[in-house]
Each structure stands twice: as structure tokens, then as C-alpha cells.
Amino acid sequence: MKSSRIEAALHEADTTREVLIGRGSMDSIEAVLSRHFGDGAAMIVADENTHAAAGQEVIARLQSAGREASAGMIFPGAPTLHPDIEHVEALQARLSSTTAIPVAVGSETINDLTKLAAHRCGRPYLIVATAASMDGYTAFAAAITHQGVKMIDDCAAPRALVADLDVLARAPAAMTAAGYGDLLGKVVAGADWMLADALGIEALDLRAWSLVGPYLREWTGNPGGLAGGDPQALESLIEGLVMSGLAMQAARSSRPASGSEHLFSHLWEMQGVTHDGQSASHGFKVGLGTLAAAALFDGILARDLTHLDLKKALGGWPSRATVEREALAAHPDPVQAVHAVENSLAKHVEAGELASRLSRLARLWPDLRERLQSQLLPAQELRRLLAQAACPTTPEAIGVSRAALRRSYLLSRQIRSRYTVLDLAAECGLMQEGLESLFSPGGFWHAVD
Numbered sequence: 239m240k241s242s243r244i245e246a247a248l249h250e251a252d253t254t255r256e257v258l259i260g261r262g263s264m265d266s267i268e269a270v271l272s273r274h275f276g277d278g279a280a281m282i283v284a285d286e287n288t289h290a291a292a293g294q295e296v297i298a299r300l301q302s303a304g305r306e307a308s309a310g311m312i313f314p315g316a317p318t319l320h321p322d323i324e325h326v327e328a329l330q331a332r333l334s335s336t337t338a339i340p341v342a343v344g345s346e347t348i349n350d351l352t353k354l355a356a357h358r359c360g361r362p363y364l365i366v367a368t369a370a371s372m373d374g375y376t377a378f379a380a381a382i383t384h385q386g387v388k389m390i391d392d393c394a395a396p397r398a399l400v401a402d403l404d405v406l407a408r409a410p411a412a413m414t415a416a417g418y419g420d421l422l423g424k425v426v427a428g429a430d431w432m433l434a435d436a437l438g439i440e441a442l443d444l445r446a447w448s449l450v451g452p453y454l455r456e457w458t459g460n461p462g463g464l465a466g467g468d469p470q471a472l473e474s475l476i477e478g479l480v481m482s483g484l485a486m487q488a489a490r491s492s493r494p495a496s497g498s499e500h501l502f503s504h505l506w507e508m509q510g511v512t513h514d515g516q517s518a519s520h521g522f523k524v525g526l527g528t529l530a531a532a533a534l535f536d537g538i539l540a541r542d543l544t545h546l547d548l549k550k551a552l553g554g555w556p557s558r559a560t561v562e563r564e565a566l567a568a569h570p571d572p573v574q575a576v577h578a579v580e581n582s583l584a585k586h587v588e589a590g591e592l593a594s595r596l597s598r599l600a601r602l603w604p605d606l607r608e609r610l611q612s613q614l615l616p617a618q619e620l621r622r623l624l625a626q627a628a629c630p631t632t633p634e635a636i637g638v639s640r641a642a643l644r645r646s647y648l649l650s651r652q653i654r655s656r657y658t659v660l661d662l663a664a665e666c667g668l669m670q671e672g673l674e675s676l677f678s679p680g681g682f683w684h685a686v687d
């Protein structure tokens with residue numbers, strides 16, 4: 239498939255030159271390599287599962303085209319491979335011992351490990367996607383865990399991506415559902431960005447957002463079809479995920495694809511949350527985070543912030559010392575606690591600045607509320623969509639209790655300096671009562687059982 243949207247997005251991307259999505263696009267793997275990487279040997283990076291799913295086929299195809307190709311680094315298939323810095327270092331050492339072209343065959347973890355290792359070796363890489371499970375394929379950075387803390391490592395996006403719809407269709411259904419959760423999160427991410435833009439905190443990059451925003455309803459509009467194996471719905475999903483990645487590449491920031499919904503997900507990942515001994519996928523966590531953030535947005539949008547009680551908001555506003563003390567106390571892991579302090583302080587404003595921000599908010603509110611409403615969907619509607627896509631819709635299903643979810647609203651806010659609805663709620667003095675109503679009888683999180 240030559241998607242005109244993707245072709246247009248590639249013009250905005252600085253690293254990725256070609257994206258090949260379609261049935262049988264594996265047939266073109268040798269052509270893609272020779273177009274963008276020359277005729278050197280190819281070194282496949284995969285885990286045992288993705289090697290069986292597509293890695294062996296890639297090697298066979300390249301070899302039959304006369305290219306030297308081998309299984310350079312195949313990680314164990316179980317237990318689940320995590321994007322730990324130690325794996326990046328091992329892969330970097332392996333890559334440095336050759337001049338081969340890195341060909342990653344897999345999804346999030348394999349892609350992120352290869353992305354950073356190849357970047358550190360100063361070498362471009364090709365990714366062969368094995369699941370429509372997240373949007374990171376074409377993003378410019380990698381999410382890597384360093385000493386228990388999830389960091390975003392700056393590194394170049396892949397030079398090319400091959401996504402064969404036949405390969406994606408064979409991926410476990412839960413991985414495709416996870417991709418849907420990750421994509422649906424852009425509904426909240428876009429609203430968070432609009433908020434930060436309106437308050438003069440972080441400008442909305444229209445060039446980047448126009449690659450995602452206008453198509454979001456279309457891409458996420460057929461969750462039932464996706465769960466039922468409809469090829470058109472799968473193609474729509476992978477297009478949305480790839481476009482989200484290209485938007486991040488264009489913006490040089492994850493902002494177009496990641497807001498408060500991802501903060502919940504990152505927090506639960508850092509906390510090592512598990513359900514039945516298994517950590518839920520990124521997309522499932524993002525799906526839950528999307529519901530959490532959207533439910534908070536619903537409560538705020540129902541208010542008239544043109545008449546906000548400024549005295550009350552400013553009266554309860556914490557000092558820097560209090561912010562630091564609370565962030566330190568909230569995260570038991572010392573490295574994570576220091577990280578939370580840094581990020582919380584980075585976005586903390588003094589009471590005077592908050593007062594002018596809230597006045598600005600009051601002035602802008604009628605127009606801003608309208609824009610947020612057209613970007614967002616009500617949390618109830620998002621829950622229905624996630625359920626149709628076979629994504630979890632209760633926190634317990636990913637190993638988070640109601641009490642932990644309630645606390646997550648406060649902790650998620652602390653782990654990144656990015657401005658989101660979590661900050662808006664806190665700055666307006668509405669967080670505590672917002673949570674009270676969400677978790678009380680009749681509230682969004684009380685009703686789901």
C-alpha cells in the first residue's frame with residue numbers, strides 16, 4: 239500500500255525514508271534494503287518468538303536474493319524481554335564487532351533495543367514489524383529502563399519500516415488490541431497538548447498534529463472489526479500507529495502521541511505492576527490511562543472555569559519545599575523518587591504565576607472547552623470502544639486496585655514535567671474533589687466492577 243498520508247508524513251520526517259505497509263510487503267525486503275542501505279551483510283535482531291514469526295523468513299529471502307544475512311542476536315522468547323539498558327549494551331557490543339546492517343524483526347522491545355544500539359554505533363537500521371501493538375516503530379526515541387527508571391533515550395528513528403499485513407495478522411490478538419489502546423490514547427494526548435498550548439506552556443505544533451488529529455476517529459472507529467480480524471481495520475490501525483510515530487519524528491517530541499494517559503502507563507511500568515504474575519502490555523496500560531485521564535477531563539469540562547475560586551486554588555497551593563517532600567515520600571524506590579522530585583519541580587510555578595495562569599484560563603475557557611470537547615470523547619464512550627477492541631477496561635485486569643488507581647492520579651503527575659490535565663486539575667484546586675467524585679458511588683470508577 240502506498241498511503242498518500244504516509245507519503246506526506248515522510249516529507250516531514252527527518253530520518254525515515256520509506257514505509258512499506260501491505261499484504262506481502264515482505265516480498266520487497268531486499269529491494270528496500272538495497273534502496274536505503276546498500277549491499278552489505280544484514281544482521282537480524284529478534285527474540286525467539288519474532289524470529290519464528292518473521293526473522294527466519296527475512297533471512298531466507300535476503301539469502302535467496304544473494305545477500306549475506308544471519309541471525310546476529312536472538313534474545314530468549316521467555317520470560318518476556320524488557321527494554322533494559324543491559325540488552326542495549328550487549329547488542330551494541332555485538333553490532334560493533336561487525337559492519338552489518340541491523341535489521342530488527344519484532345515489535346516494541348526489539349525495535350527500541352535496536353534503535354538505541356544502532357544509534358550508538360552510528361548506523362541506520364531497518365525494522366520489520368511483527369505486530370500492530372504500539373506506535374514506537376517510526377518514533378525518533380527509545381523508551382529504555384535504566385536502573386528501574388523508564389527513560390526516553392534520544393536516538394534516530396529507523397531509516398525504513400516494512401509492515402506486512404499477513405505477518406501482523408498472525409500476531410497474538412492481544413498485541414493487536416494493545417495497539418488499539420495505544421492509538422486511542424491520542425484522544426487524550428491531543429487534548430493535553432491543546433491545554434498546554436492554550437496556557438502558553440508548550441505550543442501545539444500544527445504540522446505534526448495534523449498528521450494524527452484529523453484521522454483519529456477514522457483509525458479508531460472499528461474496534462469490533464479489529465477484534466474480529468477485519469483486514470481493513472488492521473490496516474487502519476497500523477497506519478494510525480505509524481503516522482503517530484512519524485508525527486513524533488516531525489515534532490522531535492513524543493507530545494503528539496503521549497500525554498497524561500502515558501504517564502499512568504509509565505508509572506505502572508515503573509512500579510512493576512503485574513496481573514497473574516504477568517505485566518500487562520504497554521497498550522493495555524495506556525488504554526486504562528486513557529480512561530483515567532478522560533474521566534478527569536469529563537469532570538473538569540462539566541465545570542465553568544470562568545468562575546474558578548481563585549482564592550481557594552491559591553490558598554491550597556504548595557510551596558517548592560512541600561512539592562519536593564511529597565514527591566520524595568510518594569515513591570519508595572530512591573532513584574524513582576529523585577526523578578519525581580526533579581520533574582515535579584521543573585513544572586512547579588509560584589503562586590503569583592499560578593494566579594495569572596488561572597486568570598488566563600478563565601478568559602480562554604469558553605473557547606478552550608469547546609476545542610477540548612471536540613478533541614475528546616467521554617470516558618464512557620472510550621470504555622465502550624476499548625471493550626469492543628478486547629482491551630481491559632478495569633484497573634484490576636492489569637493488576638491495579640481502585641485504591642492504587644486513585645493514588646496513581648497523584649503519582650503520575652510527578653514523574654514527568656510534561657503539562658497535562660493532571661496539572662490543570664491540581665492547579666485549579668480540583669484534584670481532590672475530582673477524585674472523590676470519580677471513586678464515590680455513581681462515579682466513573684465506582685461504577686465499573
Ligand SMILES: [Zn+2]
Pocket residue numbers: 372373420500520524
Ligand atoms: Zn505508547
